[in-house]
Amino acid sequence: MGEQSAGAGRTGAERTAGALLVAQLEALGVPRVYGVPGESYLEVLDALHDSPIDMVVCRQEGGAGFMALAEARLTGRPGVVAVTRGPGAANAAIAVHTAWQDATPMILLVGLVPVADRDRESFQEFSLGGWFGTTAKRVITLDRPERAAEQVAEAFAVATAGRPGPVVIGLPEDVLTAKTSAPVVPARAFSGGAVSAPQAEELEVLLGRAERPLVIVGGTGWTADAAAAVTAWCERRRFPVVADWRCQDMVDHDSPAYAGWFGYGSDPGLLDALDRADLLLFVGGQYGDVLSGGYTRGNPDAPTVVVSADPDLRAHQRRVDLHLLATPAAFAGALPEGPAAEPGWWEGLRAAREKFATPGAPVRSEYVDLDVATAALAERMTPDAIVAHGAGQHAIWAQRFLPRHSFPSLLAPRNGAMGYGLPAAVAASLVHPGRQVVCVAGDGCFLMNGQELATAAAYGATPLVVIADNSGYGTIRQHQQRHHPGRPSGTALVNPDFGALARSFGLHGERLSRTDDVPAALDRALAAVAGGRAAMLHLDVDPEILQPRGV
Incomplete structure (x- = not known):
């Protein structure tokens, strides 16, 4: 400050x-x-x-x-x-x-x-x-x-x-x-809202009637304390928690309550859970397009509670049985206590999440296996590491296999803007110079704002940047395979050696084409970061693999 x-x-x-x-x-x-x-x-x-x-x-x-x-x-x-x-x-x-x-x-x-x-x-x-x-x-x-x-x-x-x-x-x-000659003026104070005792009682009545409640965290208005309090409350009451798309840092992934995340590339089984839930509690976020499979999923008969400081609930597109006009931080101070739900509902969702979050076994090929490389990265990340990524297929590996343990620790654009990851990682390193910062980028996404490597070098930002290079706009190519198979058009890319680009700025940079070389390269890159230099690893990945394998 x-x-x-x-x-x-x-x-x-x-x-x-x-x-x-x-x-x-x-x-x-x-x-x-x-x-x-x-x-x-x-x-x-x-x-x-x-x-x-x-x-x-x-x-x-x-x-x-x-x-x-x-x-x-x-x-x-x-x-x-x-x-x-x-x-x-x-x-x-x-x-x-x-x-x-x-x-x-x-x-x-x-x-x-x-x-x-x-x-x-x-x-x-x-x-x-x-x-x-x-x-x-x-x-x-x-x-x-x-x-x-x-x-x-x-x-x-x-x-x-x-x-x-x-x-x-x-x-x-x-x-x-x-x-x-006008002076500066005081900052305007505003309230984060509140949950009244009658509202807490009404919420508890709805929770008491539910056999399959689902808590969905997202949106804004969170603090680290609020994220921990809501997670602990869900653990005590055996309520499964699902994060909205690119809001996965709002619940510790080691929590027994964590059931995964909604959105592109998530476990399809979670949409079945959305259909089966008999109560939906949105904390911070709201029922929207990406979360619901294009507004198509979710039990229409399930009572819906929304905790949001937005009086208009602009982005919420389904029924509202109770609107608590409060930020998640304010809600965290008024959590109603009551009996724990039956364990079967959350245990089943947790088991499915653990399976979905497990990378696939190594597959020998002439390219870097991104499942294995992401798992190696996860093993080397600190518990409070900040992950930044933009938009594209590369982000699915980061979302699926890089666990989050603290809030805030995820920087990702919910509107799907490409080019976000590198600038966000540079800023994160400036805001929190003592924390590990990892940027996962695709080749197309990176070069939208790759020039900000110069900003990282100029200001001493030290992110680790991992680029998955499949020589194309993978998300669009995936859509083309679905709608026009065998007819790729307008999605091929020609890229530089990104490792050499990093070295030209005085940063650590390497290019890798073999999976076996990734662990040692990660160690060298993180050592460079510890020494005060940003680092970049350019991974050549199979252009035909557009989704994680998992287990």
Whole structure:
């Protein structure tokens, strides 16, 4: 956390609106701003020069936005990203969409053309509201310098309240240079909601009637203590817990209550459990598309309880018998105690999960066996390791075979955005320099933002990056095999030697084509990480194998 700079809270002394904005970020405890510089917000950049806030200079605005999202996921505070006008804002749009669909708090600062140049098709001009009005919780334009601090505080409050999400603040170039004597303002406090005694009693009545209750954890509003408390409660009551897609770190995978995760690549048997459950308790998350097999699964007669601070339950698409307007953290302090359920229901789900999470036996081939390689990686990961990955078939191995034991420890885009993994891993290493950070990437996903290796090298980030190279966009090829067998089209890729690319940045890098070479290579890579260098392992994998084998 950055300390407030001298005079940050002063009243009466004039400074530019850009300097006031930075002082407000300091007052809100922002440790880092990720971004790509632009002449449209020079006053902000100048104020950051003397600020305790670190300006992390990235190589593309999409990568900067993903880093801000990763910081938000790890800390619960809005991540902040700064970009310039049209081209910069366009590149950052992918992060805004990810923040919207993932319900992650983020502040996007966008430099704009001077006020006098508006609506004249001036250089790099665009419509801030037109671009972001449907994918942000609020779009704000700073038109009065004295409101800079107030509107930043407002943006932080909006981004974190209810269902979190992105807020976009437009910063006209000439407004940023205008002088003001306005002070910084206090952070806006907001409640995480609460569970009343009558509501807890109503929940207990519903739980008492259920023979096959299913607890589904996901969404936002979690803390490490809340995750541990909800898991322990489920253990005491023998309630099986299933994580929503890419929310697997909300329950310790060693817990006897953990039954697996919903979503792409998960155990198909879990959808049968969703159909059989006679009570669904959603904590933090909601019934949505990916979880439910396209809104097709789930017992329609099962009472549904939703714990969410979102009063609108925007993403929930089924019945609601009880809505507890509270964050998971608030819910964790009001868990109703009662008798334990019969053991057969959760024991059966746990046994199926343990089988599904077991990698397949080695298969000899000319490629690296990804089941075996992922198992070797899992053996070397620390209990609090942070795993980051983007979108693609490679992510299924990470989701299935890399167990999670602490919260927060998973960074993955729930909207399926490619290119997320490497920037997220860089940010994770900056936020938690003492923790092991592992990025699992596909060849297509990695090169969406592979340039952020330069950011890792520049700022001393030390993730271990493992790239599964199948020379193609594997997810799309899998769909083609299903719908147009024998007719691959538009999915082949030609790749560099990623190990050599890493070495060109002064990082540790190797390329592997034999499964037997993986364990020793992992040891060398982790030794490099321990010595202060990021490391990359480029694994050549069979392009015909698009799913884990398992057992």
